Amino acid sequence: MNHSETSNPTEPGGPTEAQRKAAAELLRRSAPIADELGRRFAAAGHELALVGGPVRDVFLGRSGNDLDLTTDAHPERVLTLVEGWADAVWKIGIEFGTVGLRKGGQQLEITTYRSESYDPKSRKPEVRYGETLEDDLVRRDFTVNAMAARLPGFELVDPFGGLRDISAKVLRTPGTPQQSFDDDPLRMMRAARFASQLGFTVAPEVVDAMTEMAGRIEIVSAERVRDELSKLICGRHPREGLELLVQTGLAAHVLPELPKLRLEIDEHHRHKDVYEHTLTVLDQAIAQEEDGPDLVLRLAALLHDVGKPKTRRHEPGGRVSFHHHEVVGASMTKARLTALRFPKDVVADVSRLVELHLRFHGYGSGEWTDSAVRRYVRDAGHLLTRLHKLTRADCTTRNRRKAQLLSRTYDDLEHRIAELAKQEEIAAVRPELDGNEIQSILGVPPGPVIGRAYKFLLDLRLDHGPIGKEAAEQALRTWARENL
Structure with missing residues (x-):
């Protein structure tokens, strides 16, 4: 491919002159600090260009603080050029041709023009330095990331139709x-x-x-x-x-657990399409998020039924059962996420949600005792809110009446959880004076009077909140004069 020909602004589908001017203005507003650095490199006889995601995101209306740049200068030369300009410099990626730095509130990565490839048996890329910006762009992953803006001035370079593909x-x-x-x-x-x-x-x-x-x-x-x-x-x-x-x-x-959810369904044995059900549960879990993407909740929704293929059994009457798939699925989830090197807390939380996702179905129409509700809360621990969301998301029935019944039943469970929490919070409240202190102040032995006095002080505490021991003692003496 002739890169000089593909970068011709008159090429069909390429950026027009008006688009180039508009792009330069957008980029100038989003990354003025890059232009400043570009002048520094140009004065030293080197090329510098804003490249990849930061260029793409300007046209998508997205913003960020990180800037990726590319240059013909080798890493050692880059270190010299940014010395005294950057607030901080790090060399973690220097063996791959990348120098990181911070200027003000922005992070910048400057990478020498390069090409890289994998040996079929190697996990690490072999890095070779390139000669031109166009040679660097052709090795990028996608055309939308193979655009650059030469610095200083933000001249748009789009040899592969990235702007066109963003539009499409x-x-x-x-x-x-x-x-x-x-x-x-x-x-x-x-x-x-x-x-x-x-x-x-x-x-x-x-x-x-x-x-x-x-x-x-x-x-x-x-x-x-x-x-x-x-x-x-x-x-x-x-x-x-x-x-x-x-x-x-x-x-x-x-x-591999995901494609295995596409269980065959024959005419004699009926069950949901577990793969489609899983994707719907994921959609419904996402719809309940309140503070942005929740990786733990989404992973739990995606993996909640992975135990079904291993536990599927054909039952009389054409039914299919998946007994204990939540337990099997929790073990499978732990193994997969561990193999993918997820943090231990993520592995533990997602596995626990998978294990608990069916617990609600034992609630019936409210048959659980208060102690059973407390166990549900205790077992969920810090995952209770996520468990609420996962359980609600797991209802994908098209039967509106059944869906509404399940929703109302879970509403009832959440209401009971809230009421029990309120009761237990109240139960934890104590008056400012204990039984021994009441006996000493009133000068009476243990008995019904102490119980009545304690109840008075507890009511006082619930009605007025903390009032301090001195005020409580004064109120107790007033109560005693009026009631004893």
Whole structure:
């Protein structure tokens, strides 16, 4: 591919001059500090460009504090150029050609033009430095991330039609998808992640390559897979991303429990489509979120029924049972999330929610005793609010009457939990004077009088809150004069 030809502004589908000017103005407003650094590099005879996500996000109306830049300067030279300008510098990624720095409230990463690829048996990329910005852009994952803005001045460089693809909301690769995914197999996961985060569709040739090369994901570290999966699940459209993983066969390698939920349903044995049910539960759990994406809740919704394939039994009359699938599923969830290197607290919380997600169904129409309700609360612990959401999300019946009944029943359980909590909070309140102090003040032995006095002080405490021991003693003496 001739990169100079593809960057021609008159190419059909390429950015027009008006678009270039508008883009420069948008980028200038969003990243003035980048222009300042660009002048510093230019004065030293080096190229610098804003690249990738920060450029893409300007056209999507998204903002962030992190800036990715690329340059022809090698890392050691970059360190020299930012010395005295940056507030802080770190070299964690320097072996991959990246220097990190902070200026004011912004984080910047400057990476030398490069190309990288995986050996078929290696988990680490081989990094080679490139010569030009266009050579650097062609190795990027998708066209929407293969745009840059030369600094200073924010001249838009879009050799592969990224702006056009943003407008069409489609993911394509700058070169062939096979070459892109061969360079870094994690890009297949990233395609699904962008489908989730941005709501973009994935071009058919990209889907075909993902399907053909799904097994290549095995060489990528569990930690990198976990990070992409977490971003996908916490995206705005996780169903689209997950369906793409299943469709292409990637899920069979990174989350095999998910495609296994597509249980065969024959004409004699009836049960829900567990895979579709799971995605609906995920949607309904997300609809209840209040403070942004909740990774633990979403993972629990996604994995709550993973024990069903192992516990499926055919019963008389064409029924199908999944006895104890919540216990089996909790164990499977723990094993999978541990293998993906999720933090221990996330593994424990998600596994516990999977284990508890059926507990409510023993409630019936309110047959639980107060002690049973307390056990439900105790067993859920800090996960109680999430368990409420997961349990409600797990109702996917199309029978409106049944759905309304389940909802009302759970309303009743939550009301009882609130009432019991209120009672126990009241029960924990104590008057300011204990029995021994009452005896000493009134000069009477243990007996009914002390009980009556204690009740008076408790009522006083409930009515007026804390009043202090001195005021309580005065009130007690007044009560004694009037009642003894």
